[in-house]
Amino acid sequence: MPTSPRRTVKALVLAAAVVLAACAPAGAVTGHGLTGYVTDADTGLRLAGASVTWNGTTVPAPQASTDAGGRYLFTGLDPSTSGSLAVVGPAGWDRQSVDAIALPAAELGNQNVALHRDWAATAGGATATANDDTVAGCTSAAALDNDRGTGWSASATHPADDPPALTIALPQAIEVRQLVLDPTSACGHDPGAALGRYRVQTSSDGTTWATALEGTLGADARGVASTLAPAAAATGVRYVRLQLLSAQDPAATTIDVRELQVFGVAPNVAPVGTLAAEAPRNYIKGIVRLRAAFTDGDSTILRYLWDFDGDGRYDQATVGPGVAHVWAGAGTYHVTVGVRDFRGGLGTAAIDLRIIDPAAVVETVPQRKPLITFDPPIGIDLATRIACASKCTFTAKMVLTARTAKRIHAKRRAVLAMTRKTEGPGLGSWTLTLPNATVKLLRKAKLKSVTVRLTASAVDQQKRRTTVHRWVRFR
Ligand SMILES: [Ca+2]
Ligand SMILES: [Ca+2]
Numbered sequence: 001m002p003t004s005p006r007r008t009v010k011a012l013v014l015a016a017a018v019v020l021a022a023c024a025p026a027g028a029v030t031g032h033g034l035t036g037y038v039t040d041a042d043t044g045l046r047l048a049g050a051s052v053t054w055n056g057t058t059v060p061a062p063q064a065s066t067d068a069g070g071r072y073l074f075t076g077l078d079p080s081t082s083g084s085l086a087v088v089g090p091a092g093w094d095r096q097s098v099d100a101i102a103l104p105a106a107e108l109g110n111q112n113v114a115l116h117r118d119w120a121a122t123a124g125g126a127t128a129t130a131n132d133d134t135v136a137g138c139t140s141a142a143a144l145d146n147d148r149g150t151g152w153s154a155s156a157t158h159p160a161d162d163p164p165a166l167t168i169a170l171p172q173a174i175e176v177r178q179l180v181l182d183p184t185s186a187c188g189h190d191p192g193a194a195l196g197r198y199r200v201q202t203s204s205d206g207t208t209w210a211t212a213l214e215g216t217l218g219a220d221a222r223g224v225a226s227t228l229a230p231a232a233a234a235t236g237v238r239y240v241r242l243q244l245l246s247a248q249d250p251a252a253t254t255i256d257v258r259e260l261q262v263f264g265v266a267p268n269v270a271p272v273g274t275l276a277a278e279a280p281r282n283y284i285k286g287i288v289r290l291r292a293a294f295t296d297g298d299s300t301i302l303r304y305l306w307d308f309d310g311d312g313r314y315d316q317a318t319v320g321p322g323v324a325h326v327w328a329g330a331g332t333y334h335v336t337v338g339v340r341d342f343r344g345g346l347g348t349a350a351i352d353l354r355i356i357d358p359a360a361v362v363e364t365v366p367q368r369k370p371l372i373t374f375d376p377p378i379g380i381d382l383a384t385r386i387a388c389a390s391k392c393t394f395t396a397k398m399v400l401t402a403r404t405a406k407r408i409h410a411k412r413r414a415v416l417a418m419t420r421k422t423e424g425p426g427l428g429s430w431t432l433t434l435p436n437a438t439v440k441l442l443r444k445a446k447l448k449s450v451t452v453r454l455t456a457s458a459v460d461q462q463k464r465r466t467t468v469h470r471w472v473r474f475r
């Protein structure tokens with residue numbers, strides 16, 4: 001859909017306003033402070049509703065939330081001091097702290113934070129069931145609440161073939177890249193109740209399971225969020241199951257775990273869109289502006305790559321969807337834009353762009369030869385039409401067969417010859433009629449039908465000629 005110039009101007013003004021806000025100088029916002037964006041580390045998309053706390057010299061610690069564009073802003077902080085930023089993602093995202101951020105003396109500091117989605121978080125849409133939820137206040141939900149202060153405590157007396165198990169249905173199928181386990185004992189239990197031997201299984205359908213990871217955590221893992229990579233069965237994962245095989249202390253009566261997190265990525269969809277030149281006509285040695293209009297439903301778009309000469313190699317990269325280019329020679333160029341998203345996916349669109357040399361002689365528009373058509377004959381009439389690109393001369397000739405001519409005693413085999421001209425380019429239509437004299441001879445010979453050889457021809461001013469021969473049967 002073409003954008004009206006007015007809308008484009010409005011959009012540009014809006015874009016300019018956003019840019020100004022993003023890199024607002026100190027004078028634009030009262031006081032000193034800190035700003036930045038909170039984004040998804042895997043998709044680049046900005047996260048609204050993240051909770052951000054500045055732990056610096058100001059007491060109590062100021063808090064902010066990211067806006068719809070993922071931006072947070074603290075003003076009135078003490079310049080030239082330092083502190084740390086604690087970011088808690090919106091429901092389903094992890095949390096992260098950034099330490100030792102120095103605030104500048106005379107302007108807004110800038111700190112962006114990227115958070116991973118924890119696909120196992122129940123707050124983010126995962127659902128979970130466990131076969132051991134007997135310890136009040138320490139049920140399995142506490143292992144999926146993204147809070148390492150709470151934990152799940154299961155009985156250590158399960159039979160070996162039916163260990164305590166927590167089964168999580170993820171909100172969608174993902175490729176698992178990392179598991180995080182905090183095995184620390186919970187619910188006031190001795191430290192030895194911390195999870196020791198564990199197994200993680202994955203499944204695409206909740207029925208067929210495969211072991212993704214097995215291992216043993218020791219005393220050094222207590223109080224630590226251990227990052228573990230799946231050894232197998234990491235793709236197309238919709239279900240994750242954690243089995244608690246033993247506590248670190250064999251004498252412990254419970255097996256505890258503070259937190260299980262599942263990190264990974266959903267399948268990536270490449271950007272989709274179109275490419276267009278801004279002007280309807282484009283000339284050599286002039287600036288030609290091209291614009292791509294792409295969308296990506298599941299990640300941000302990082303850059304636009306341009307192939308101006310159709311050789312399959314990109315000649316330029318831009319951050320925005322527009323580019324300007326100058327062609328030296330006239331011709332039609334196959335121009336491609338490749339749009340790279342945050343995840344590395346590439347979507348493309350191409351146009352065949354005509355570049356005109358305004359000094360070149362106007363080329364003649366190729367035109368077709370005359371066209372001749374006929375309707376089926378009705379009685380002794382045959383309707384004919386022609387279409388010509390310029391003034392056209394039409395000729396038609398009807399000839400009896402030698403046999404028929406002899407049978408009806410016709411003096412000549414040629415029964416009709418006509419020539420017509422059109423006024424100019426366009427259509428001409430005439431009716432070819434079997435002459436009365438011929439009809440009389442046919443009646444006399446008691447013939448009810450006759451087949452004649454028709455030759456019709458049309459020639460236009462450019463001497464383009466179309467000739468049609470056919471047998472026509474009149475009744
Ligand atoms: Ca927890
Ligand atoms: Ca994408």
Ligand SMILES: [Ca+2]
Binds near residue numbers: 308309
């Ligand atoms: Ca190229």
